[in-house]
Amino acid sequence: xxxxxxxxxxxxxxxxxxxxxxxxxxxxxxxxxxxxxxxxxxxxxxxxxxxxxxxxxxxxxxxxxxxxxxxxxxxxxxxxxxxxxxxxxxxxxxxxxxxxxxxxxxxxxxxxxxxxxxxxxxxxxxxxxxxxxxxxxxxxxxxxxxxxxxxxxxxxxxxxxxxxxxxxxxxxxxxxxxxxxxxxxxxxxxxxxxxxxxxxxxxxxxxxxxxxxxxxxxxxxxxxxxxxxxxxxxxxxxxxxxxxxxxxxxxxxxxxxxxxxxxxxxxx
Amino acid sequence: xxxxxxxxxxxxxxxxxxxxxxxxxxxxxxxxxxxxxxxxxxxxxxxxxxxxxxxxxxxxxxxxxxxxxxxxxxxxxxxxxxxxxxxxxxxxxxxxxxxxxxxxxxxxxxxxxxxxxxxxxxxxxxxxxxxxxxxxxxxxxxxxxxxxxxxxxxxxxxxxxxxxxxxxxxxxxxxxxxxxxxxxxxxxxxxxxxxxxxxxxxxxxxxxxxxxxxxxxxxxxxxxxxxxxxxxxxxxxxxxxxxxxxxxxxxxxxxxxxxxxxxxxxxxxxxxxxxxxxxxxxxxxxxxxxxxxxxxxxxxxxxxxxxxxxxxxxxxxxxxxxxxxxxxxxxxxxxxxxxxxxxxxxxxxxxxxxxx
Numbered sequence: 001x002x003x004x005x006x007x008x009x010x011x012x013x014x015x016x017x018x019x020x021x022x023x024x025x026x027x028x029x030x031x032x033x034x035x036x037x038x039x040x041x042x043x044x045x046x047x048x049x050x051x052x053x054x055x056x057x058x059x060x061x062x063x064x065x066x067x068x069x070x071x072x073x074x075x076x077x078x079x080x081x082x083x084x085x086x087x088x089x090x091x092x093x094x095x096x097x098x099x100x101x102x103x104x105x106x107x108x109x110x111x112x113x114x115x116x117x118x119x120x121x122x123x124x125x126x127x128x129x130x131x132x133x134x135x136x137x138x139x140x141x142x143x144x145x146x147x148x149x150x151x152x153x154x155x156x157x158x159x160x161x162x163x164x165x166x167x168x169x170x171x172x173x174x175x176x177x178x179x180x181x182x183x184x185x186x187x188x189x190x191x192x193x194x195x196x197x198x199x200x201x202x203x204x205x206x207x208x209x210x211x212x213x214x215x216x217x218x219x220x221x222x223x224x225x226x227x228x229x230x231x232x233x234x235x236x237x238x239x240x241x242x243x244x245x246x247x248x249x250x251x252x253x254x255x256x257x258x259x260x261x262x263x264x265x266x267x268x
Numbered sequence: 269x270x271x272x273x274x275x276x277x278x279x280x281x282x283x284x285x286x287x288x289x290x291x292x293x294x295x296x297x298x299x300x301x302x303x304x305x306x307x308x309x310x311x312x313x314x315x316x317x318x319x320x321x322x323x324x325x326x327x328x329x330x331x332x333x334x335x336x337x338x339x340x341x342x343x344x345x346x347x348x349x350x351x352x353x354x355x356x357x358x359x360x361x362x363x364x365x366x367x368x369x370x371x372x373x374x375x376x377x378x379x380x381x382x383x384x385x386x387x388x389x390x391x392x393x394x395x396x397x398x399x400x401x402x403x404x405x406x407x408x409x410x411x412x413x414x415x416x417x418x419x420x421x422x423x424x425x426x427x428x429x430x431x432x433x434x435x436x437x438x439x440x441x442x443x444x445x446x447x448x449x450x451x452x453x454x455x456x457x458x459x460x461x462x463x464x465x466x467x468x469x470x471x472x473x474x475x476x477x478x479x480x481x482x483x484x485x486x487x488x489x490x491x492x493x494x495x496x497x498x499x500x501x502x503x504x505x506x507x508x509x510x511x512x513x514x515x516x517x518x519x520x521x522x523x524x525x526x527x528x529x530x531x532x533x534x535x536x537x538x539x540x541x542x543x544x545x546x547x548x549x550x551x552x553x554x555x556x557x558x559x560x561x562x563x564x565x566x567x568x569x570x571x572x573x574x575x576x577x578x579x580x581x582x583x584x585x586x587x588x589x590x591x592x593x594x595x596x597x598x599x600x601x602x603x604x605x606x607x608x609x610x611x612x613x614x615x616x617x618x619x620x621x622x623x624x
Contacts (some may be wrong), residue, residue, distance in 0.1 A: 004366035050511055087374060098508060099516060101501045117361025146508075207457045212393050 001025055002047060002077075002160055002191065008055035009042055016042050017054070017215040023227065024208075026191040028156030029183060031206035031223070033196055035236050037173075039215040040195045041164055047193065048079045050161050061157050077160040078150035082168065084143050086131055092142050093118070093127040099150035117152050121181055133232070136169040144178060148185055161185060164195040167174040168199070179205040200252045204228045211235040228249050281566050288573040290457075292347075292580075296341050300335065301341050303556040304591055306580045307331050307339075321583055346583050347367040347576040348489045349474070349538040350548060353426075354575025357549025358529035358556075358567050359496045362503035363527050365510075366433050367557070367612075370550035371535040377546070378447035379417025380410040380532075380539035381469045385451050389458045401470045403481050407488065407540040414536030417443050418528055431510075471596035472545035474583050492571060503564040545598050547605025548575055554612060 002024040006158055009017040017039045024030050024047075032040050045051040047058060047115070049065050058065040068076070078099065096118060100110050115233040118124040123145050126134065131142060144166060153160035163182070167175040175198070183205060184190050202209060202223070208224040211231055221230045229242045232253060239256040301307050315327040356371045364374075371377055387409045423444050425436025451470070455463065468476075502523045505513035510520050538545070552556055555578075579597075582604065586595040596620040 028444065048515060050514060069446075071517040072517045074515065079512070079515035081509065084512055085365075086508055088362075088507050088557065090504075094504070094561075094563050095508065096507050101269050101504065101516075143508075185480075198581055249570065255427065 001058075001088040001158070002193070003042070003054065003059045005045060006056040007046055007058070009039070009046065011052065012065070015215055017046075020056075020215070021216055022047075022210060022217070022220075024191040024193045025158060026160070026189050026193075027186050028207040029194070029205055030210065031076040031194050031196045031202040032210045032212055032219075033199055033202050033235070034070055034210075034212035038212040040212055043212070044079075044162050044164050044193070050079075053249065060110065060160070066191070072107060074150065075155075075159075076151070076157065077162060078147040080143055080147045080161070080166055082164045083177045084139075084211070087141075089130045089132050091127065091130055092123055092129050092134070095131050095142055096146045096149055098182070099148075113152055114149055117145055117149045120184070121148065122177070123257075137171065137174050137196060139167070140169055141144055141174070144181070151190055152185075154187065154188065158189050158191060160191045160193065165195050165197055167195065175201060198214045199227075199232065200250075203252070204248060205252045224251060227253075275548045279560070281569070283568055284566060285438055285573065286561060288577070290575050295577050295580045296343055296347065299346075299584050300339055302584060303334070303339060303587060305334050305450055307335055309336075312340060331490050341482050342474055342478050342583075343488075343580065345477040346474050346579050347540060348486055348493075349542055349545065350576035350579030351572050352534035352538050352573040352575075353545060353579070354552035355493045355496050356534050358548070358564070358571040359499060359503065359527045361553055362499075362507060362564050362567070363524060364431065364433055365507060366437075367554065371439070371531060371545070372444070372544065372549065373437060373545050374538065375417035375421045375443040375447065376414040376532050376535040377539055377544045378444045378451075379594050380414035380455070380526060380536040381544050382417075382447045382451050383413025384540055385454050388556035389454050389462050405536045407485055410540035413531050415529065415532035416537065417447060418532050421573070434507050438590050442584055450465060454566075457491035467540075468596075469543040471598035472543040472601075473594075474542050475594060476542070477586075481541060485541055489534060489539050492530040492537075496530050497568050497572065498533070498565040498570045499527060503568070507562070517545065521589075542544070543598065544599055545579070547601045547609070548579055551605050551608055552578055554602050554608075556614040567585040 004020060004022045005018050007020040007022075008015070009185050010228045020039075020043060022032075022043070032043070034040055038264060043110060046054045049058070049068070049235065052066075052107075060068065060073075077248050078237070093114070096114055097110075100114065115124065118127065121141055123138075124143050126138070126142075130144065131139065134142065144163075147163075149163060161182070167178050170178065179201060182194065186192055194206075196206070206223045207216070208221070209226050210220045211218040211226065213235050218235045219226045227242070229240060232238075232242070238258050242251050244250075245252050275392050280502055294430045297309060297312065301309055311327060313333065315323065315332060316325065317323040318325065318327050353371065355359050356376075357369075358370060360374065361369045363368050379450055384406060387406065387510075391405075421436060421439045422431070422441030424442075425431050425433070441518060502513065502518045502520075505516045506520065506523065535549070552574045553567055553571045556567050556574055560570065579601070582600045583597055584598045586597045590596060
């Protein structure tokens with residue numbers, strides 16, 4: 001389990017996070033939703049130990065995150081940042097391989113695992129293509145493949161995948177595909193934490209849902225129970241209507257028209 | 269892309285390295301053979317056999333002197349410097365995630381040259397003409413100068429704990445200009461004799477090679493060049509992004525410090541031997557990427573071999589084109605390198621490869 005307790009963060013005197021508690025269970029998909037600037041990405045950076053100047057404590061599998069070396073951390077958690085800018089013309093397979101290069105496993109095992117993950121995410125056909133010539137959505141899928149490959153090995157301990165808006169540049173079919181893949185990862189004793197912008201997707205796929213606003217958690221709990229009109233309106237300062245879709249057996253929202261003035265008055 | 273190019277791009281690392289090694293040996297033999305006195309290959313082989321005691325047949329005395337005291341140390345030094353410059357360039361390009369970086373651009377070369385020139389002009393009393401003392405202190409000064417300049421450029425490029433490449437390169441331009449100006453100032457105080465060495469430092473010269481210099485600096489050059497090869501995996505990860513590399517288990521800060529340190533060491537010592545030789549560090553890694561691929565597991569070792577090949581060829585031109593005198597090696601590498609650099613920039617415009 002990744003457990004964050006009383007997380008606080010301020011940069012240049014501005015408080016970005018305040019008293020945030022969060023946990024990610026292995027085998028489950030936890031999503032964080034919230035307006036821009038709510039501190040979601042900062043929280044993710046703290047959980048991945050990229051930011052270290054925070055207050056509070058992060059424990060991964062019951063060991064303080066500070067006790068892990070950089071290499072040890074890479075064995076328990078993989079991270080997909082919002083944008084990855086690759087400067088050199090690597091092939092798709094080389095990019096995915098990089099997720100595995102720090103593991104002292106036999107090459108054959110590594111290659112099989114790479115083939116398996118690439119097959120699963122559907123990037124196997126482009127293995128020899130130049131990454132720079134792929135479309136944004138394709139690049140994102142390659143990066144996700146790299147991230148999954150890093151923690152795909154069955155281990156005695158739980159692993160985690162932290163995703164910062166994994167579907168931001170994808171069309172709806174690709175988005176659904178990515179989330180289904182992420183759910184598959186959960187079956188391998190992997191805990192997934194994702195920042196998700198599309199609330200309908202969040203509730204459709206996530207087991208646990210956190211709503212954040214102004215550096216604090218507004219509500220948390222099982223997705224379908226916290227996905228309510230009052231909580232969403234409070235989080236986003238936006239009038240919404242919540243309906244139920246009988247086909248997917250999921251609630252969904254339709255936001256109402258928002259003007260700048262309603263945003264301003266609500267946030268005061 | 270032609271079929272040949274595709275087969276090149278898919279060759280195994282070991283195959284390509286093997287081919288490059290053979291090319292390097294052949295180029296080195298040609299470089300040994302051609303010069304003011306042309307020595308036939310069979311005499312070179314004969315002399316090697318004689319030196320290791322395989323044959324008692326005495327080689328030609330003139331050939332022996334030319335080969336053993338002049339050409340061989342020069343070739344060995346050229347190989348060491350070519351390797352050091354090219355690997356440093358490849359490692360720095362990988363580290364800064366920018367294919368336009370070269371050791372000269374981040375101040376290593378000019379910092380080292382400034383330190384050496386200052387030492388030559390103001391520090392000669394320190395050794396009172398002792399050549400050994402000079403050849404020991406010079407590399408140290410060059411390294412210190414190169415390292416200080418690079419650290420300064422790195423500091424300028426640091427913003428909010430991250431390296432801002434655009435600022436870093438601008439900082440490099442500023443530091444280079446500063447070092448150039450200071451060098452001019454030092455030269456102002458130099459006497460006639462020292463003045464003549466100015467071209468040596470700013471345009472490079474491989475002609476001053478002696479066994480003594482080579483033996484003193486070889487361990488440092490070999491160690492730092494080979495040590496940088498060990499970062500090929502880390503540099504691959506850094507190519508995706510510093511944060512991403514950290515997520516994949518790379519201690520990015522440590523890699524950064526080591527590479528800057530060892531490239532300053534390699535380039536600084538090279539400058540102390542042969543002055544500033546531009547463009548090798550930029551062009552060689554590029555050629556490897558264009559001809560083969562961008563994987564640092566290939567780019568670094570291939571640069572280690574490609575650097576010497578290119579520098580040997582450039583040196584061959586430098587000492588044969590205007591024989592019996594020599595062109596400064598920096599003139600030759602820049603004459604080949606600058607148009608190539610422009611070609612890269614223009615091509616980048618089309619392919620949008622280097623933007624941001």
